[in-house]
Amino acid sequence: MGEVIPDSNQESQPEKNKKTSRRKFVRNLGLLGAGLATGAAALEAGHLFQKSKFKGKKEVFLTQDNRLVEVDSLEVKAHEKPAAEILQEHGREGLPGHRWIWVIDLSKCRNARKCVMACQEAHHLRPDQFHINTLEMQENKHTPAYHMPKPCQHCDNPPCVAVCPVDATFKRPDGPVLIDNERCIGCRFCIAACPYSARMMNWSKPKYADQDKDQVYNIELNIPQKIGTITKCLMSSDRLREGKLPYCVSSCPNGVYYFGDEYEDTVTNGTTKETVRLSALLSENAAYQLMPELGTKPRVYYLPPEKRPYPFEPSNDAEPKKA
Template sequence: MRISRRSFLKVAAGMAAAAAVGVPASRTRRPREGFAAEVPLPAPRAGPAGPSRRWVMVVDLAKCDGCRECTRACTAMHRVPPGQEWIRVYEMRDESTSLAYWLPRPCMQCDNPPCVKVCPVSATWKREDGIVMQDTSRCIGCRYCIAACPYQARGFNWVEPAATPERTGEPYDPEWNRVHFRGTTEKCIFCPALIKEGKLPACVAACPMGALYFGDREEDAVTNSQGETVRFSALVIEQAGYRLLEELGTEPRVYYLPPRKPQYPAPPPEEPESAGGAGRAVVPTVPRKRIDTAGGVRR
């Protein structure tokens, strides 16, 4: 049987509808710990994240002061196990004479995702709304996706996590991703459960600087924690937005605005929090985008 485009779309729509029906059960569960302000997404919405949505994130590096509120909010919202940071704030410097800056790195939700390609069991897949989802109840723990991801956006539960379904009594819901299994891979998923409720992802809502914007590319609007809603295309064009490791062709859905005239202090010359102390002996050979600890920039 040949599957025409039309019949394929019909089936896909049917499956999406079926998935939507299954949603209310999970919707009733809320995260227990509070996370930052609930800023509503701008546009009225017909239903759960459907094919018409194409989520994007914009990170204004000029506004990021490296406070790591985003990481904390994310960790609280998802009960991220220790050792992992689903949105990690890097101290970056492109080369020795250029500006040092902070770089929050969520999952890039690539449109050409290397992790999805290599997963042997479809435990990670690309949704129609652009999100690269992760089903840790299916993951076999081969870690090939971690090896494939060029952004180090994926983490592994090497030991038994504190919040397992057994201990918390909560069933596993991939859209909330608040309970975890040992021996599986996890990552940032743009908080689809919050999006469905019309809220911003936890990290975006928590950013005190309004440096993170989140929105729908189809709608051409992104919003930050300050409630500012701006046109996505105008923002990215006017401020020369770029994507991380563009040369790899992963087509990320996270855009960065260059740290031009930064409004907040750059990273200190030392790396105070870099706990991988022993590790540094092994990695000083990474010349790229690594802060030169000897001559950090002060302005």
């Protein structure tokens, strides 16, 4: 390539020969300038030729903030960072421009527990580990009993995040509270601090430990599950990234769940796929939150279990029994 003579020459010349006349110096300078210009022109010509040779091959990409961009195939390079690091970065960053919100209609829950099973399957959990659980609730003996699906409330003021000593569990700007398996030291302070009993521990070897052994850790899916660390509801952050509804929401057969974006003021029913206005849904049905008096600011709303079209059927499995 037309490498340019380093300009150190230009300076060293007059230094070497102090007796050189001014005219000679100016002449040398002129020669050097001409050389530089020629070299630069040659470089530019070469570059333009290279560019034109591959021009026309454009590739289209979707960026992290959901913009479609066109990139020349010449510019496309494999990411320098390892996959694990990228997953970590994305997982902690979240999906800017969104505020995910959850509405659970208690009048529709018939305790099918399809949400529980879909969740346990997606996150490779044991049958006794619940990111989401349906609880049998009754305020007092004069009020009717009802089934209450209870995921993590993804509080905006999460007590679990406050007490974590190593920043393993964190609140993401778009709503969900996640847990980092690679960071968690297993002190269980978050379990103690959570008033909703939403956090579980991998007390022993996880169910699919051998099968998931070589998988790159995805913080948004919390797979592979790791022994001695916390696992919890992740609002199916991996599905949100793909533009899909959470596992539990889309697996419900009874239309219990609405999920959506608070910024857009819309939520979509996971069963009927009907999209409704969030503010109207909340105000028309007298929505409430779980224990708002604790100051946790939950991101999950409940619609009261009114006018249920079927009787309450208690489950035999709900109450823990001696084996």
